[in-house]
Amino acid sequence: MRLEPIAIAGIGETRPVRRSEKGLRALVVEAIEAALADAGLDPSDVDGVVSDGLVMPSTVPRDWVAAQFGFARDYDGGMSFGGAASASAPIHAQLAIGSGLARTLVYYFGVDWGTRASGPYGFHDLYAAKAAFEKPYGFVGQPQYFALWARRYMHQYGLSERDLATIAVTQRRSALLNPLSQATRPLSYEDYFAARMVSEPLRVPDCCLITDGACAFVMTSLERARDLAKAPVRVLGVGFGSEPITGDDVFTQPGGMMRIPGARQAADKALRQAGVTLADVDFAEVYDCFTISCLLQLEEIGFCKRGEGADFIREKGIGIDGGLPVNTHGGLLSHSYLLGVEHVIEAVRQLRGAAGRAQVRDAEIGLVGGLSNPDYGVMILGRDRR
Amino acid sequence: MTTSTTEFPPEFAGFHENARAKRLAFPFCRPCGRFHWYPMPRCPACRGREIEWRPVSGKAEVFSFTRVQHPFDKARTEALPYIVALLTFADAPGVRFVTNIVGDRLDEVKIGQAVEARFTADRNGEPLVVFSVA
Numbered sequence: 127m128r129l130e131p132i133a134i135a136g137i138g139e140t141r142p143v144r145r146s147e148k149g150l151r152a153l154v155v156e157a158i159e160a161a162l163a164d165a166g167l168d169p170s171d172v173d174g175v176v177s178d179g180l181v182m183p184s185t186v187p188r189d190w191v192a193a194q195f196g197f198a199r200d201y202d203g204g205m206s207f208g209g210a211a212s213a214s215a216p217i218h219a220q221l222a223i224g225s226g227l228a229r230t231l232v233y234y235f236g237v238d239w240g241t242r243a244s245g246p247y248g249f250h251d252l253y254a255a256k257a258a259f260e261k262p263y264g265f266v267g268q269p270q271y272f273a274l275w276a277r278r279y280m281h282q283y284g285l286s287e288r289d290l291a292t293i294a295v296t297q298r299r300s301a302l303l304n305p306l307s308q309a310t311r312p313l314s315y316e317d318y319f320a321a322r323m324v325s326e327p328l329r330v331p332d333c334c335l336i337t338d339g340a341c342a343f344v345m346t347s348l349e350r351a352r353d354l355a356k357a358p359v360r361v362l363g364v365g366f367g368s369e370p371i372t373g374d375d376v377f378t379q380p381g382g383m384m385r386i387p388g389a390r391q392a393a394d395k396a397l398r399q400a401g402v403t404l405a406d407v408d409f410a411e412v413y414d415c416f417t418i419s420c421l422l423q424l425e426e427i428g429f430c431k432r433g434e435g436a437d438f439i440r441e442k443g444i445g446i447d448g449g450l451p452v453n454t455h456g457g458l459l460s461h462s463y464l465l466g467v468e469h470v471i472e473a474v475r476q477l478r479g480a481a482g483r484a485q486v487r488d489a490e491i492g493l494v495g496g497l498s499n500p501d502y503g504v505m506i507l508g509r510d511r512r
Numbered sequence: 513m514t515t516s517t518t519e520f521p522p523e524f525a526g527f528h529e530n531a532r533a534k535r536l537a538f539p540f541c542r543p544c545g546r547f548h549w550y551p552m553p554r555c556p557a558c559r560g561r562e563i564e565w566r567p568v569s570g571k572a573e574v575f576s577f578t579r580v581q582h583p584f585d586k587a588r589t590e591a592l593p594y595i596v597a598l599l600t601f602a603d604a605p606g607v608r609f610v611t612n613i614v615g616d617r618l619d620e621v622k623i624g625q626a627v628e629a630r631f632t633a634d635r636n637g638e639p640l641v642v643f644s645v646a
Contacts, residue, residue: 254520270596277576327583380606
């Protein structure tokens with residue numbers, strides 16, 4: 127099958143905040159309005175609506191969004207959830223536009239986990255085994271899951287706390303160059319080591335922020351995007367990968383723990399489609415829910431070998447001027463925690479050359495990696511070179 | 513929030529029944545001869561359905577652990593910090609069990625540390641299997 131060349135033609139985001147008075151549905155509307163305005167499109171131009179398959183259907187369903195804008199839904203879709211869904215969203219565009227079902231798709235995602243009483247932990251109530259065999263022992267949330275990973279990884283590969291600090295400190299530096307970042311204070315190594323321990327060995331700066339906010343982006347054919355308001359950013363390749371292991375098991379059991387099932391699969395598919403290698407990637411926006419998970423994804427995607435993540439980060443450099451700038455907006459750790467949809471927005475901004483003080487020089491190709499254990503999505507975006 | 517064991521899927525019941533009788537048991541697939549965890553209707557290795565609960569000795573080793581310092585669970589605020597550990601079992605390969613390590617030798621907890629099971633119950637009388645340094 128010949129794949130229809132796809133582009134991202136418009137992006138929209140709300141200002142991420144710890145708590146918003148506006149309500150999640152209003153935030154999603156605001157983000158979509160901004161994305162359409164950015165593309166120079168009218169709601170009547172949209173004929174496909176896409177979101178993730180789990181979080182949005184129970185909070186801001188697609189039919190509700192369509193009704194707010196009067197969108198046609200000749201294509202309607204949601205696959206995977208959270209970060210993997212946002213990073214693999216162009217799969218919908220390739221299918222829908224390639225088959226002639228639709229011409230212009232809006233993707234949206236947002237959370238109100240800052241105001242919602244269950245916060246980011248309520249999500250895991252989906253999994254019965256967690257409720258039966260983990261919660262009774264006070265093992266209830268992501269920082270603890272990844273604390274077990276970090277401790278084991280340190281034991282197996284000799285990772286130090288300072289290696290984790292490097293990720294947090296570097297990304298904070300990048301966040302301070304983005305006007306919308308939730309984190310506004312610098313973070314030194316000293317600050318890092320003085321920070322409160324959450325679940326050893328993870329401290330507050332090892333953990334993502336908590337955010338209310340939403341983002342949206344418009345996908346259409348490259349051909350059509352070239353006639354719209356902004357220079358198109360091409361989807362050079364997109365991939366989705368997973369492993370047949372459940373959300374119950376993936377954090378603790380063999381085959382899941384300390385692995386990011388699906389990352390390599392998704393990256394291989396996206397790179398093959400794009401006809402590029404990781405050496406061609408100028409920057410990466412990687413799902414940094416925790417410092418340790420960011421490091422593991424760099425390994426699993428294939429930027430470096432297993433166990434060499436810390437050396438890679440130290441030697442290569444992941445700051446804006448580094449050998450591989452990672453999370454140039456500050457990421458989930460220091461910009462906002464919208465489960466990675468903001469990584470897509472940032473990648474587009476970089477490839478438009480519109481990232482201001484955080485601009486990666488001569489950025490031509492960017493990689494976005496989105497994690498929702500055991501699922502993974504990878505998008506390779508590129509500047510449109512005609 | 514505590515969920516009553518009666519709301520869990522039926523394939524979970526064997527764990528709690530055994531724990532009430534002060535036995536630690538894990539699902540064992542008879543056709544392929546492998547343990548798995550968590551309990552599920554079909555063996556994740558061979559997809560077989562002939563699964564039985566096989567008791568183990570209760571002697572385990574620490575695979576990883578974390579000392580929890582943040583009050584994730586409001587009901588546990590007074591117990592902070594507490595240790596959550598992930599254990600492996602020589603007599604149940606393939607199983608990793610989430611538990612607490614309790615007792616008076618918590619400073620000795622490290623990866624590879626030998627621990628042994630102790631049977632207790634939560635506030636609602638539901639059985640818990642915790643461990644102490646052996």
